[in-house]
Amino acid sequence: MEQKCSNCSLRAKYDKNPKSFMGKFWRWHINFCPGWKAYFQSLAPEEQEMLRTKYHFKKYK
Known part of the structure; x- marks a missing residue:
């Protein structure tokens, strides 16, 4: 099953403006x-670490 998270429109909204309502919603949602x-x-450990830093994400260690 292909994951659509890499090109999610909500994720793009977060990347464009993390303080927007939809950006905050996406960040909460993940x-x-x-x-x-x-x-x-499913990502390599290096990619996971990059996303952890970019999105201040601490789950699934």
Whole structure:
């Protein structure tokens, strides 16, 4: 199953403006989204670390 998280429109809104309502919603959403979890855990450790830093993400260590 292909994960769409890498080109998610909500994620793009966060990248463009993290303080926007939709940006904040996406950031909150990834804390429990099963699709994000599967996508994140499918990445190489280096990519995971990059996303952890970029999105201040601390889950799934």
